[in-house]
Amino acid sequence: MDDLSRFKQTYFDESAELLAVAEAGLLRLAPGDVDMDEVNAIFRAVHSIKGGGGAFGFNELVAFAHEFETVMDGVRNATIPVTTALVDTLIRANDVLAQMLAYAGEGTDAPPGTTDGTVAALRRHLDAAAHAPEEAVHTPAPAPASAIPPAFPDDEDDEAGIFGDALAAIAAARDEGAPAAGPVPPGKIRWTVVFRPKAELLLSGNEPTFMLRALRRLGEAEIACHLDRLPALRDLDAELLHLHWTVTLIADPEVGRERIDDVFEFVADDCDIRITAEAPLPAVIETAAPPAAETAPALPALTQPAPAAAPAEAAAQPPAAKPAEPAKPRAAGNGSGGEHAGLTSHTIRVDLDKIDRLVNMVGEMVITQAMVAEHVRDLPPGQFQELLEGLEQLAQHTRELRENVMSIRAQPVSSVFSRMPRLVRECAGLTGKEVALVTSGENTEVDKTVVENLVDPLTHMIRNSIDHGLESPDERERVGKPRTGTVHLSAQHRSGRIVIEITDDGRGINRAKVLSKAIEKGLVAPGAALSDEEVDNLIFLPGFSTADQVSNLSGRGVGMDVVRRNISSLGGRIGVYSTPGEGSRFTLSLPLTLAVLDGMVISVGEERFVLPLTNIVESLRPKPEDLHGLVNKCDVMMARGEYVRLVHLHRLFGIPKAIDDATKGLVVLVETEDGSRLGLVVDEILGQQQVVIKSLESNFRRLEGVAAATILGDGRVALILDVAGLREMSRHGGDNPGGPRPASFPATPSLPASAGHDTRQRQTA
Amino acid sequence: MSSSMALATVGGTRTDALSLNGTEEQYVTFTVGNEEYGVNILAVREIRGWTPESRLPNLPDYVRGVINLRGIIIPIFDLRARFGGGGTEVTKRHVVVVMQVGERTRGILVDAISDILAIGQDAIKPPPDVDSGLIDAEYLSGLYTADNRMVTLLNVDKLFANEHGDHEPANRTAAAIDKAS
Numbered sequence: 008m009d010d011l012s013r014f015k016q017t018y019f020d021e022s023a024e025l026l027a028v029a030e031a032g033l034l035r036l037a038p039g040d041v042d043m044d045e046v047n048a049i050f051r052a053v054h055s056i057k058g059g060g061g062a063f064g065f066n067e068l069v070a071f072a073h074e075f076e077t078v079m080d081g082v083r084n085a086t087i088p089v090t091t092a093l094v095d096t097l098i099r100a101n102d103v104l105a106q107m108l109a110y111a112g113e114g115t116d117a118p119p120g121t122t123d124g125t126v127a128a129l130r131r132h133l134d135a136a137a138h139a140p141e142e143a144v145h146t147p148a149p150a151p152a153s154a155i156p157p158a159f160p161d162d163e164d165d166e167a168g169i170f171g172d173a174l175a176a177i178a179a180a181r182d183e184g185a186p187a188a189g190p191v192p193p194g195k196i197r198w199t200v201v202f203r204p205k206a207e208l209l210l211s212g213n214e215p216t217f218m219l220r221a222l223r224r225l226g227e228a229e230i231a232c233h234l235d236r237l238p239a240l241r242d243l244d245a246e247l248l249h250l251h252w253t254v255t256l257i258a259d260p261e262v263g264r265e266r267i268d269d270v271f272e273f274v275a276d277d278c279d280i281r282i283t284a285e286a287p288l289p290a291v292i293e294t295a296a297p298p299a300a301e302t303a304p305a306l307p308a309l310t311q312p313a314p315a316a317a318p319a320e321a322a323a324q325p326p327a328a329k330p331a332e333p334a335k336p337r338a339a340g341n342g343s344g345g346e347h348a349g350l351t352s353h354t355i356r357v358d359l360d361k362i363d364r365l366v367n368m369v370g371e372m373v374i375t376q377a378m379v380a381e382h383v384r385d386l387p388p389g390q391f392q393e394l395l396e397g398l399e400q401l402a403q404h405t406r407e408l409r410e411n412v413m414s415i416r417a418q419p420v421s422s423v424f425s426r427m428p429r430l431v432r433e434c435a436g437l438t439g440k441e442v443a444l445v446t447s448g449e450n451t452e453v454d455k456t457v458v459e460n461l462v463d464p465l466t467h468m469i470r471n472s473i474d475h476g477l478e479s480p481d482e483r484e485r486v487g488k489p490r491t492g493t494v495h496l497s498a499q500h501r502s503g504r505i506v507i508e509i510t511d512d513g514r515g516i517n518r519a520k521v522l523s524k525a526i527e528k529g530l531v532a533p534g535a536a537l538s539d540e541e542v543d544n545l546i547f548l549p550g551f552s553t554a555d556q557v558s559n560l561s562g563r564g565v566g567m568d569v570v571r572r573n574i575s576s577l578g579g580r581i582g583v584y585s586t587p588g589e590g591s592r593f594t595l596s597l598p599l600t601l602a603v604l605d606g607m608v609i610s611v612g613e614e615r616f617v618l619p620l621t622n623i624v625e626s627l628r629p630k631p632e633d634l635h636g637l638v639n640k641c642d643v644m645m646a647r648g649e650y651v652r653l654v655h656l657h658r659l660f661g662i663p664k665a666i667d668d669a670t671k672g673l674v675v676l677v678e679t680e681d682g683s684r685l686g687l688v689v690d691e692i693l694g695q696q697q698v699v700i701k702s703l704e705s706n707f708r709r710l711e712g713v714a715a716a717t718i719l720g721d722g723r724v725a726l727i728l729d730v731a732g733l734r735e736m737s738r739h740g741g742d743n744p745g746g747p748r749p750a751s752f753p754a755t756p757s758l759p760a761s762a763g764h765d766t767r768q769r770q771t772a
Numbered sequence: 773m774s775s776s777m778a779l780a781t782v783g784g785t786r787t788d789a790l791s792l793n794g795t796e797e798q799y800v801t802f803t804v805g806n807e808e809y810g811v812n813i814l815a816v817r818e819i820r821g822w823t824p825e826s827r828l829p830n831l832p833d834y835v836r837g838v839i840n841l842r843g844i845i846i847p848i849f850d851l852r853a854r855f856g857g858g859g860t861e862v863t864k865r866h867v868v869v870v871m872q873v874g875e876r877t878r879g880i881l882v883d884a885i886s887d888i889l890a891i892g893q894d895a896i897k898p899p900p901d902v903d904s905g906l907i908d909a910e911y912l913s914g915l916y917t918a919d920n921r922m923v924t925l926l927n928v929d930k931l932f933a934n935e936h937g938d939h940e941p942a943n944r945t946a947a948a949i950d951k952a953s
Contacts, residue, residue: 371843614827660829706876707838707847710828718840724826 018059019112025052026105033098038089041082049097050079056104060111068107071122075100078129087136096128195226197285198256198267204278206247213274219252221270226258260437264429265462359455362415366602369405369412370699376405377720413600418458420498420507421449426462427469427496434473441480441491442473448498453505454600460577461507461597464570468509468593469494471566476513476591486588488512500599504579504621507595516585518542525551543583547571575731577601578619604700606727608693608719609675611656612665615725616689617698617717622730624676624684626692631670644669644686646676654737655688656728659712666690679731687733696720700727712736795893799916801923802869802882804852808923809882810889810916815871815928819885822866833859836881841870848879849932873928880931889923891916896925 029052032045057072078097081087103125110117200222204215222228230252237249256267264282271280383391383398424446435442477483477492484490495510518539525531525545537545545551549568574581579597598604598621606617627646635643635650643650653674657665666672666688674686698717703710703726714729799810800819825837825848834853838845848868852860860866860881868879896914913927 367843374843662827662829701843701845703838703845706845706878707828710830712829716826716838716845718843718845722840723824724838724840724845726826726828 015063015112018063019108022056022059022108025056026101026108028052030098030101033094033101036089036094036097038091038094041089043083046079046083050076050083053079053104056108063111065107065111067117067122068104068111071100071107071126072104074122074126074129075104078132081133081136087132093132096125096132100125100129194260195257196260196262198226198254198258198262199281199283199285200254200256200267201251201281202254202271202278203251203280204248204274206249208248208274208277209246211274211277213277215248215250215252218270218274219254222254222256222267225262225266225270226256228257229255231255260433263433265426362412365412366416369409370602372405373409373697373699374718374720374722376402378722381720409603413454413602414452416455416600416602417452418455419450419452420458420461420505423458423461423465424449424496424498427465430466430469431473431494434470438474439479440473440477442477443491443493444469444496445493446496451498451500451505452599453597454602456601457505457577457597457599460573464573464595465496465507465509467566467570469496472509472511472513472591472593476511476515478514501596505597505599507597508592509595510590510592512590515587515589515591516543516546516583518587521545543585546583547581578604578621580621602700603697604717604727605695606698606717607675607695608725609673609689610691610693611660611689612662614660614662615693615719615723616656617696617725617727618675618677618687619714619727619730620695622677622679624678626673626675628672629669629674634669644674646674646686649684651676651684651686652737653686653688654733656733657688659733659736677730679734683734685730685734685737687730698725698727796890797893799889799891799923799925800869800885801887801889801918802867802885804855804882805857808886808921809851810891810923810925811869811871811928811931813888815873817870817872817877820868820870820879822862822864822868822881839868839879841877841879844877846870846877846879848881850881852881852883854932871928871931873931878932887918889916889918891925899924 029049032049032052035042035045036049053072053076057069057076060068060072075097078087078093078100082089082093087093103122106121107117110121202215202218204213208215219228219230223230231254233251233253234249236251237243243249264284267282268275271278380398380402383395386394427446428444431442431444434440472494473492477494478486478488480490483492493512495508497510498505498507500506522531522537522542522545525542525548526533528551530545530548530551531537547567547570551566551568571581574595574597577597578601579595582594582596583591584594585591604617605620607620607623609616609618629644629646633645634653635645642653644653645651653669655667655669656662657667669686669688672688672690673692674688675692676684676686678684696719698719701716701718701724703713703716710726712729712732712735713726714732715727716724717727719725798813800813800816801808801810803809820841823839825839827837828835828847832853834850836848836850836853836859838847850860852858860883862881866881866883867885868881869885870877870879896916899912899915910930911927912924914925916923916925
């Protein structure tokens with residue numbers, strides 16, 4: 008008995024993998040692009056599930072798998088044409104198969120009728136192939152309420168008699184995916200949102216009305232409420248939700264899928280949501296799932312086949328299936344359809360708070376371990392050999408533990424990258440440009456927080472690349488480039504950071520235009536001599552926008568400076584490299600995690616501080632002749648042919664007993680995110696160390712010049728310095744022992760005009 | 773009041789304290805110089821010996837700095853300095869009263885803990901009219917007499933509350949701005 012149940016478990020585990028294989032294959036299956044290997048793989052997967060099921064006596068499952076298999080066999084023999092409708096049906100069949108497996112796994116019988124609808128649909132494809140081979144598209148009839156023009160061959164009427172309710176159920180299900188009537192107003196996008204909350208939604212304190220209202224705020228919404236699941240009054244449980252809705256939303260193109268997803272953010276796990284978009288021809292919305300990429304010509308909308316089960320089935324799902332289910336809407340949004348209701352998966356969903364606590368505790372352990380190690384160093388040698396060995400092992404384990412815990416939070420950037428193809432199509436449609444997006448390195452992993460915060464900057468930058476960077480197809484042809492422009496998005500790990508590059512083969516930055524715009528806006532003094540690189544970097548200045556006309560896409564003047572701010576708030580840097588006529592490349596360099604930081608511990612007086620390693624260029628002890636007095640003080644140092652302003656940390660922070668003379672202490676040459684340099688005068692460099700970032704703000708408040716705090720090996724708190732903040736402070740004269748320095752203090756005397764100083768200072772690389 | 777009673781109240785909530793003692797509430801009292809102060813026991817999370825702080829730049833002298841309280845970083849305020857007595861010369865015998873006010877935790881440096889008192893609301897006298905230039909009257913919630921000693925009861929919600937700028941973390945703010953735009 009035990010043996011048998013163990014085999015059963017193996018069967019279910021294998022079946023889960025086979026289902027994933029089948030689904031992945033189905034999602035790649037598209038009309039006109041039938042890969043026979045793929046079809047065979049799907050057939051084999053279904054066949055194996057059927058075979059194993061037979062061995063265990065799961066008769067219903069086997070019967071259904073047989074239907075599925077028969078249709079796949081038809082596809083394999085090319086007797087059944089691959090249509091979008093067929094692929095939809097097959098995907099649904101795959102879901103039903105997953106459900107049947109779940110029931111079998113529980114040892115319960117599936118509720119009667121679970122498979123009816125899908126079986127009917129499968130048989131229709133089979134019949135259509137047998138009786139009407141000339142008919143290419145064969146789709147279930149739309150529901151009576153729907154106002155779809157009769158674009159589908161309408162010969163199901165007699166079948167409806169045979170399959171009765173089942174067909175109606177499919178028709179209803181199809182209806183959800185179908186677009187509402189009427190053309191989409193130009194310049195707008197019509198979203199059809201089918202919102203089917205679970206009956207228990209209200210129990211978790213959620214209120215669907217708010218979500219519907221939120222949707223209405225996004226545009227012109229028409230909301231239809233469906234009562235078909237409403238039970239008779241005597242059966243009505245007032246605490247359960249029996250309604251579902253279909254919302255047709257006519258919205259501006261700026262209202263993206265994310266905005267709609269956001270509305271349902273908190274209930275995504277508790278409902279079945281299908282969102283489809285439709286735009287005026289030509290279609291500009293792309294969906295993530297390949298089978299939807301091609302649709303019958305009568306449907307300008309590209310529907311997204313969510314891997315969700317048909318409604319009747321969803322309602323009948325056993326409680327055990329629920330833990331796996333919440334992943335579904337998300338999986339649909341990401342276009343990865345690996346999730347199956349009802350089957351045990353190899354991943355678990357964990358509250359992020361729990362992981363954060365774990366990360367914190369590991370941080371504590373690292374600190375404690377460092378502390379113990381410090382004390383042990385003072386012990387007489389030789390006497391405590393075993394203790395020392397034990398501690399060495401502990402240190403090793405601690406390091407591994409930390410790496411492992413950090414890797415829990417790591418996520419591949421593909422979750423962000425996968426959103427971009429859609430954005431590109433949207434932008435291409437709106438600008439009338441032809442754009443191909445190439446991505447690479449999607450599997451590069453980085454901390455979840457970093458991933459989340461990448462969405463906005465990347466969205467902005469890709470829009471910019473298409474709107475400003477790429478030329479129109481005609482123009483491209485004129486200059487001898489292919490009509491289709493290419494935007495390349497790549498990610499890779501490089502020396503402990505993640506580097507993301509966005510490269511386009513467009514016209515590059517128009518430096519003359521940028522410069523004249525900057526002068527016009529007063530960002531640069533007229534006549535200032537800037538290098539090409541400096542001009543390119545002007546686009547990161549606040550309030551800068553080169554688009555002559557404010558377009559729908561970008562050019563609202565909140566572009567690249569916001570991007571840069573977001574990136575630097577993540578501890579990252581951004582750079583741009585442009586070649587006129589050949590394109591531009593934007594490079595983002597970000598830390599892999601926001602929880603730890605590579606820092607250099609420095610001392611000033613009796614205090615210790617941590618400087619982020621990414622800010623440090625080099626450290627040196629200047630010779631007296633390198634220092635140049637301005638207004639009788641050593642404020643400027645010559646370093647590698649450039650004048651760098653010196654900032655005495657002890658003056659800025661009022662620290663007593665520190666070394667004032669830079670020739671007796673050290674100068675740490677630091678660079679801020681925007682490339683300007685400072686020389687920080689400190690007493691000593693104590694060493695490089697990974698530190699755990701701790702918030703100063705959660706119990707106190709933000710301090711100028713301080714980014715955060717950390718705890719060093721001896722348990723003492725050290726502040727992590729914010730180099731950009733220090734620069735701001737020193738500009739306001741905090742570095743001057745004799746009082747505020749005149750604001751016009753020339754930091755880089757090589758520039759003639761005073762307005763240019765600011766710019767130069769920011770842009771010096 | 774028995775000590776077990778005191779513990780029960782510490783563990784409970786404010787309403788528990790009221791239901792147990794009617795209008796009585798418990799106060800932890802401590803000394804700073806020759807003066808004795810009291811704070812509501814419900815706000816006191818722990819009392820710990822003095823450990824060296826890390827200084828924070830460019831802040832008034834009553835902000836002594838920050839310490840590591842089992843992994844969280846909390847600010848330490850010097851009550852003597854706040855009331856104009858100059859910075860405390862700390863010794864190992866000084867103590868920090870760690871208080872939880874709302875979401876925030878902070879420590880107050882005092883000379884020594886002196887007592888736990890159960891004080892009836894009607895025994896608390898309002899603070900006399902004092903020159904607001906000398907004392908921040910809003911810090912004081914009342915005066916109490918215990919065995920001929922005067923105990924100044926402090927309003928923990930107000931105490932050093934203005935030292936917490938309500939700054940959001942910078943990156944969150946930036947993200948919010950970007951979302952809004």
